[in-house]
Amino acid sequence: MRSFCESGVCCLLLLMLEMSSTDGVIDPQSVLAQSYAQSRHLAPNTRPRQRTLNPAASDSQCRSRPLDLVFIIDSSRSVRPAEFEKVKIFLADMVDTLDVGSDATRVAVVNYASTVKIEFLLKDNFRKEDMKQAISRIDPLAAGTMTGLAIKTAMEEVFTEQAGARPRSKNISKVAIIVTDGRPQDQVEEVSAAARAAQIEIYAVGVDRADMRSLRLMASNPLEDHVFYVETYGVIEKLTSKFRETLCGLDPCALGHNCQHICVSNGASYSCKCREGFVLNEDKRTCSKKQMKVEIVQDPCLCEARLAFQRQTLASIQDLSTKLADMTRKVQQLEGALGRM
Incomplete structure (x- = not known):
C-alpha cells in the first residue's frame, strides 16, 4: 500500500513538472526581481500557437505618441536558429502593434554577438512592410555576447540625429528594448548608466539562461516595470501585448521633466504649471510666489x-507690529537664558 502511494505521489510530481515546462510558466526564483505582468503567457494545457514572420496587422495600435525605438537583440551561439526566428516574429509583432512612420514611431534594430551589426537605422524604413522585410533578412551572428558594446553602439550610432533620431527639442521618447539569453562578456553597468543619462529608457528582456543581475544593471527604474523574464523563446511573443500597454501609455512627465512644481502631459510633450499662490516664470518651468500688493484707495x-x-x-x-517684534525679542532672550542654565 505504501509503495502504491509513493508511486502515485511521484507520478503527480512528474505531471506537475511536465505541465510547468509545456505551459511556459515563469521561473519562481525570478519573481522578486522581475515584472510579471507578462505572466499571462498561456492558458492551462495550451501550447504556443505557430506564427509566421509576417503576421496580420494588430487591431490595436499605439497612436498616442511617437517613439524612437531601438531593438538590441542577442544572436550569440546559445540562441539556436529556431529560437532566433521566434525573436524575429516578436519584432514583427511589435512593428504591427506600433503606429510607425516618419512623424510617428521610428524603429531600428541592432544585432549583436561577439560583434555588433546595425541591421537598419531609424531613418531607413518608415513603412511596416519595409521594416518587416528588413527583419526577415536578419541572420544570427553566433559566437560571444558583447551586450555592453551593443548598448554603446546603439547610443553613439543609432540614437543620433544623423541616424534618424528626432532632435531633443521635439521631446520624442527614446526607448531601447534588449533581448538576451546569456551573461554579458563585457561590462554593462557604466554604459547602461550613460545611456540612461542620455534619456534613453531601457527595457531588458531575459530568456532562459539570462543573467538576471545583468538585466537589472541595464534596465531603467523602476526595475519592476523594465525587467522581464520568459522561460523560453517559444513564449516571447506573449510580451507583445505587455509592451503595447507600456509603450502606448508612456507619459512624457513620467519619463522625466524639469518642472519645478507640476508637469502637465500634452500628448507627445509636456508643459509646466505652478501650485496655487505661485506664478510661472519666463523660463516656463520655475515658479515664484505671487506678490501681494496692498493699496489704499483714496476716495475721490x-x-x-x-x-x-x-x-x-x-x-x-504699525503699533501691533512693534509690540510683536518686542515680544519676539523677549522670547528669544528668555530662550537664550534658559539655554545657558
Whole structure:
C-alpha cells in the first residue's frame, strides 16, 4: 500500500513538472526581481500557437505618441536558429502593434554577438512592410555576447540625429528594448548608466539562461516595470501585448521633466504649471510666489472721516507690529537664558 502511494505521489510530481515546462510558466526564483505582468503567457494545457514572420496587422495600435525605438537583440551561439526566428516574429509583432512612420514611431534594430551589426537605422524604413522585410533578412551572428558594446553602439550610432533620431527639442521618447539569453562578456553597468543619462529608457528582456543581475544593471527604474523574464523563446511573443500597454501609455512627465512644481502631459510633450499662490516664470518651468500688493484707495471726494479711519488703521497695524517684534525679542532672550542654565 505504501509503495502504491509513493508511486502515485511521484507520478503527480512528474505531471506537475511536465505541465510547468509545456505551459511556459515563469521561473519562481525570478519573481522578486522581475515584472510579471507578462505572466499571462498561456492558458492551462495550451501550447504556443505557430506564427509566421509576417503576421496580420494588430487591431490595436499605439497612436498616442511617437517613439524612437531601438531593438538590441542577442544572436550569440546559445540562441539556436529556431529560437532566433521566434525573436524575429516578436519584432514583427511589435512593428504591427506600433503606429510607425516618419512623424510617428521610428524603429531600428541592432544585432549583436561577439560583434555588433546595425541591421537598419531609424531613418531607413518608415513603412511596416519595409521594416518587416528588413527583419526577415536578419541572420544570427553566433559566437560571444558583447551586450555592453551593443548598448554603446546603439547610443553613439543609432540614437543620433544623423541616424534618424528626432532632435531633443521635439521631446520624442527614446526607448531601447534588449533581448538576451546569456551573461554579458563585457561590462554593462557604466554604459547602461550613460545611456540612461542620455534619456534613453531601457527595457531588458531575459530568456532562459539570462543573467538576471545583468538585466537589472541595464534596465531603467523602476526595475519592476523594465525587467522581464520568459522561460523560453517559444513564449516571447506573449510580451507583445505587455509592451503595447507600456509603450502606448508612456507619459512624457513620467519619463522625466524639469518642472519645478507640476508637469502637465500634452500628448507627445509636456508643459509646466505652478501650485496655487505661485506664478510661472519666463523660463516656463520655475515658479515664484505671487506678490501681494496692498493699496489704499483714496476716495475721490477726500472724505475726512474715511481718511481718518485709514490713518488710524495704519497706526494700529504699525503699533501691533512693534509690540510683536518686542515680544519676539523677549522670547528669544528668555530662550537664550534658559539655554545657558
